[in-house]
Amino acid sequence: MAVKIRLQRHGKKNFAFFHIVVADSRSPRDGRFIEQLGSYNPNTNPATIILDGEKALKWLSVGAQPTLTARRILSYEGVLLRKHLQDGVAKGALTQAQADEKFAAWKAQQDEKIAAKKAGLKNEAIAKAKEAKAAEAKVNEARAEAIAKKKAEAEEAARKAAEEAAAEAADAAETPAE
Numbered sequence: 001m002a003v004k005i006r007l008q009r010h011g012k013k014n015f016a017f018f019h020i021v022v023a024d025s026r027s028p029r030d031g032r033f034i035e036q037l038g039s040y041n042p043n044t045n046p047a048t049i050i051l052d053g054e055k056a057l058k059w060l061s062v063g064a065q066p067t068l069t070a071r072r073i074l075s076y077e078g079v080l081l082r083k084h085l086q087d088g089v090a091k092g093a094l095t096q097a098q099a100d101e102k103f104a105a106w107k108a109q110q111d112e113k114i115a116a117k118k119a120g121l122k123n124e125a126i127a128k129a130k131e132a133k134a135a136e137a138k139v140n141e142a143r144a145e146a147i148a149k150k151k152a153e154a155e156e157a158a159r160k161a162a163e164e165a166a167a168e169a170a171d172a173a174e175t176p177a178e
């Protein structure tokens with residue numbers, strides 16, 4: 001029986017999340033599975049991956065074949081690197097302590113990358129908010145200037161109308177006197 005590590009789709013239309021499962025390759029995508037290893041949510045930034053690395057490593061060591069997407073997720077989480085290091089320990093190329101040390105160094109580097117990406121996204125969001133606030137202030141200032149200009153024009157027109165009315169009243173008063 002061919003066993004695959006693959007994704008099982010869940011969620012709404014255009015808002016899917018996935019369970020990472022071990023299943024017989026002949027079973028349907030969302031059908032029966034042998035064991036659930038974790039979940040993958042691509043809707044967040046960065047994508048949320050919850051994975052039981054020990055179970056995944058156990059299944060890889062007994063011959064389960066990951067699909068392309070599952071392979072990328074396992075690689076991102078370091079499960080494939082651990083399998084590679086375990087194979088090296090089994091062949092005698094390195095000791096278990098060396099393998100653990102290499103994996104710990106890789107994991108620290110990966111965690112650093114993820115933290116940097118989250119910080120970059122946060123800083124980008126703050127910068128966008130500042131930019132939007134500045135643009136809004138500029139638009140509000142332009143509106144205030146336009147309103148002030150209209151108000152000044154209205155006052156000027158009212159003043160001219162009052163002057164004309166006073167001039168007409170003065171002309172009207174002078175004309176019957178003659």
